[in-house]
Amino acid sequence: MTNLLDVEGLSKRFGTVQANQEISLSVKPGEIVALLGENGAGKSTLVKAVIGLVKPDSGTIRVKGQELPYGDTAGAIARGIGMVHQHFQLVPVMSVTENLVLGDEPTRFGFIQMQKARRETTELSKKYGLAIDGDAIIEDLPVGMAQRVEILKALRRDVSLLILDEPTAVLTPQETDELLEVLRNLAKKGVGILFITHKLREVMAIADRVVVLRNGKLVGTTTPKESSESQLAQMMVGREVVLHVEKGPGHPTGAALEVRELEVLDDRKLEAVKGLSLQVKAGEILGIAGVEGNGQRELVEAICGMRNRRRGTVLVAGKEVPNLKPHEVHAAGVAHIPEDRERHGLVASYSISDNLVLNQFDQEPYAKGWIRDLDAVARNGEELVKRYDIRTTSASAPASSLSGGNKQKTVVARELSQDLPVVVAAQPTRGVDVGSIEFIHKQLISARDRGAAVLLVSAELDEILSLSDRVAVLYGGKIVATFDSKNANRDEIGRLMAGSQGSRS
Amino acid sequence: MRFRLSYFVIITSILLFAYFYSQNSIVTSSVVFTAIPFALPLALAAMVGVMCERTGIVNIGIEGTMLVSAFTAFFLGAILKNISAGLFVGIMTGVLVGLLLSVMTITWKMDQIIAGVIINIMAAGITSFLYRQNYSIPSTFTPIDIPVIGDIPVVGPIISNHGPITYLGIIFIFGLWVALYKTPWGLRSRSVGEHPSSADTAGVSVVRLRYINVTIAGAVGGLAGSYLALEAVGIFERGFTAGKGFTALAIMIFGRWNPLGAFAAALFFGLSQAVTNQLMIDEVVQIPQQFVTMLPYVLTILILAISAGKVRPPAAEGIPYEKEKV
Ligand SMILES: Nc1ncnc2c1ncn2[C@@H]1O[C@H](COP(=O)(O)OP(=O)(O)OP(=O)(O)O)[C@@H](O)[C@H]1O
Ligand SMILES: [Mg+2]
Numbered sequence: 036m037t038n039l040l041d042v043e044g045l046s047k048r049f050g051t052v053q054a055n056q057e058i059s060l061s062v063k064p065g066e067i068v069a070l071l072g073e074n075g076a077g078k079s080t081l082v083k084a085v086i087g088l089v090k091p092d093s094g095t096i097r098v099k100g101q102e103l104p105y106g107d108t109a110g111a112i113a114r115g116i117g118m119v120h121q122h123f124q125l126v127p128v129m130s131v132t133e134n135l136v137l138g139d140e141p142t143r144f145g146f147i148q149m150q151k152a153r154r155e156t157t158e159l160s161k162k163y164g165l166a167i168d169g170d171a172i173i174e175d176l177p178v179g180m181a182q183r184v185e186i187l188k189a190l191r192r193d194v195s196l197l198i199l200d201e202p203t204a205v206l207t208p209q210e211t212d213e214l215l216e217v218l219r220n221l222a223k224k225g226v227g228i229l230f231i232t233h234k235l236r237e238v239m240a241i242a243d244r245v246v247v248l249r250n251g252k253l254v255g256t257t258t259p260k261e262s263s264e265s266q267l268a269q270m271m272v273g274r275e276v277v278l279h280v281e282k283g284p285g286h287p288t289g290a291a292l293e294v295r296e297l298e299v300l301d302d303r304k305l306e307a308v309k310g311l312s313l314q315v316k317a318g319e320i321l322g323i324a325g326v327e328g329n330g331q332r333e334l335v336e337a338i339c340g341m342r343n344r345r346r347g348t349v350l351v352a353g354k355e356v357p358n359l360k361p362h363e364v365h366a367a368g369v370a371h372i373p374e375d376r377e378r379h380g381l382v383a384s385y386s387i388s389d390n391l392v393l394n395q396f397d398q399e400p401y402a403k404g405w406i407r408d409l410d411a412v413a414r415n416g417e418e419l420v421k422r423y424d425i426r427t428t429s430a431s432a433p434a435s436s437l438s439g440g441n442k443q444k445t446v447v448a449r450e451l452s453q454d455l456p457v458v459v460a461a462q463p464t465r466g467v468d469v470g471s472i473e474f475i476h477k478q479l480i481s482a483r484d485r486g487a488a489v490l491l492v493s494a495e496l497d498e499i500l501s502l503s504d505r506v507a508v509l510y511g512g513k514i515v516a517t518f519d520s521k522n523a524n525r526d527e528i529g530r531l532m533a534g535s536q537g538s539r540s
Numbered sequence: 541m542r543f544r545l546s547y548f549v550i551i552t553s554i555l556l557f558a559y560f561y562s563q564n565s566i567v568t569s570s571v572v573f574t575a576i577p578f579a580l581p582l583a584l585a586a587m588v589g590v591m592c593e594r595t596g597i598v599n600i601g602i603e604g605t606m607l608v609s610a611f612t613a614f615f616l617g618a619i620l621k622n623i624s625a626g627l628f629v630g631i632m633t634g635v636l637v638g639l640l641l642s643v644m645t646i647t648w649k650m651d652q653i654i655a656g657v658i659i660n661i662m663a664a665g666i667t668s669f670l671y672r673q674n675y676s677i678p679s680t681f682t683p684i685d686i687p688v689i690g691d692i693p694v695v696g697p698i699i700s701n702h703g704p705i706t707y708l709g710i711i712f713i714f715g716l717w718v719a720l721y722k723t724p725w726g727l728r729s730r731s732v733g734e735h736p737s738s739a740d741t742a743g744v745s746v747v748r749l750r751y752i753n754v755t756i757a758g759a760v761g762g763l764a765g766s767y768l769a770l771e772a773v774g775i776f777e778r779g780f781t782a783g784k785g786f787t788a789l790a791i792m793i794f795g796r797w798n799p800l801g802a803f804a805a806a807l808f809f810g811l812s813q814a815v816t817n818q819l820m821i822d823e824v825v826q827i828p829q830q831f832v833t834m835l836p837y838v839l840t841i842l843i844l845a846i847s848a849g850k851v852r853p854p855a856a857e858g859i860p861y862e863k864e865k866v
Binding site for chain 1: 724727728730731734735737738740742743745
């Protein structure tokens, strides 16, 4: 049986970064291959070379034995390769359906059959258990939804090789399980799957073979049977990684962040946060557990001044912070790690250094009066790049040249390096490799230990349970229960997240 | 909001028209009739802008495209004593200018504003250098009396009796609207102008589509120039397009990059000029000629001031597509 994909001796250099070096890899029909590696190891570069988005410097790519020319995306698609991109390839102003059919539209007499396309969307979303509204406009969708569209787009065309670049980073655990099931079924039908993820649990669950990259080189191939999660982590990072969080007891003092009777609408103008009140003390981490879509995004955005508070107040150190003024909320002492780094965290075309001072570029020491002090900006950039281990050629490179996880580290570096009294962290480790997760977790804990109030929102229950001092369960826009993390019971929290009545509140 | 505004404009216009028509039907019809030749070159030029910008290429060379095309259409028409040949040459000239813009902006990834400026300067230079007096075309394109439609009361006299390029142009505008919103070509073109890497990853060649659209747009610019020389005026002079290609950009923005929106905006422009002309002929108002010629520019500034910040251009406009930056 010929291999679906054969990559041989593939190399690619960006300036001084050797993103891929002599990589060889193959995928057989019906095989699920997991591609692992640290942020910036070159995973995306490799798969982008296969789909023709990156032109390799050398090496050959063969699909079903046939050599593929460099940079021929249309040709790769025509040969049955489908790809779910790490950075969504969706047109923001168009509808879900339009995005799904783009490039392969159902037509009649030269006109697009929109009705038929809409029906297809509904069928597709039913078939794969990924619920989506075909008429929704992409830019109004939360990232989790956009991810579903990106996945459905690849599944819509009959593919024989499916490449998924971190498809589960923004999915809820339930959605992830469903996706893994879909992938298993596809593999049974003979589709080859190349799957990139940072979540070792997923790798152990579905991979037939695991390929690990480090610094652009292939450092090993193994199978889930022959290895363990910690072995895989070690292969990726090249050192031992602590997969569980180590933290001492917190020393909470007075309330630093307070939310009172908050009411917020979502994008469809429906009430998403319904009279919610909470308190985070200085020196503690309050984790918000909940299934995505229960008001987390709206809560965070309303606190940070990015979404209208219809009713209710937000207080920082006892003082009310203004509504809809993100800059002033920041000035009041709130650091914000947004859930969508591409949209709200970074300006892609600005340099990393500029991104690292994005919310204080006009203040001392980065500006003197009207004039920016670019030396100070550059110095700060270099220091943070080193301290937060942002893998880049230079702090003056544009943020768009960073790999996904390094973008996340850039946002984290900017927000946590300012030592603000309140930290609102939404999905802080999304798309980040195991080594960096360990690092970001340590940073959040040290923020707590220096006396910051940390509000942590995460779709990963494990992350919430291991980091938080207190856990609040959010369901239907309300906090239905709060636990001390010492007596938190995973199953009970799971039940509350799913909407059943709790025993305590 | 947007929808209600456009309904409001349409209803107000109909009511105003009805009122004036009941007061003086002949003058009202003739004013609206003359608005069309004022509006058409602007509308066609705006289509050039729509086609280019929707795929992400800023084209400020529309003025130059129209100018050279008017020039070649007129002189070839005059030399060959055949205006149809002139029209063909005018359109082909537009195609060449479109190709030139494509090469500069898509292949060489030049700054698109500079590329447009180059086209405008070249057009002004070449046409005034090669300009000769004492040439004339045998005739302009003659108006067509459309059989049944021309007999409809009220509307008939306004829309009948225009020249062939006028009808061709109007059909093109509606066709472009349909193509842009109802066909795969339109969906792909719009996605290339908004988010080219999405189109690319869906198997749509960004470079090819941009080439095709900018070149076809060039042909439309050629048609607009030929219209001026061969149908509207029947002569050619230096600097003959008088800024219409720039006004068209304002019209395109006012029409929100939508062919029908731009057509409506162009009609509004045409109407305002026709009304001013009529007021001067009737000596209702005594305005110096200079102020009348100023009108399109003043309107342009007003329109841009009103719509600034409220409209949203195609997101990828002006940015050359580079694969590896995805
Ligand atoms: N367009 C580009 N220009 C310059 N450097 C780039 C570009 N794309 C990627 N790189 C660099 O190449 C290296 C590999 O990046 P790549 O995106 O392949 O990493 P990755 O393994 O996918 O990481 P992540 O898990 O964070 O997504 C990184 O150092 C990155 O900064
Ligand atoms: Mg990546």
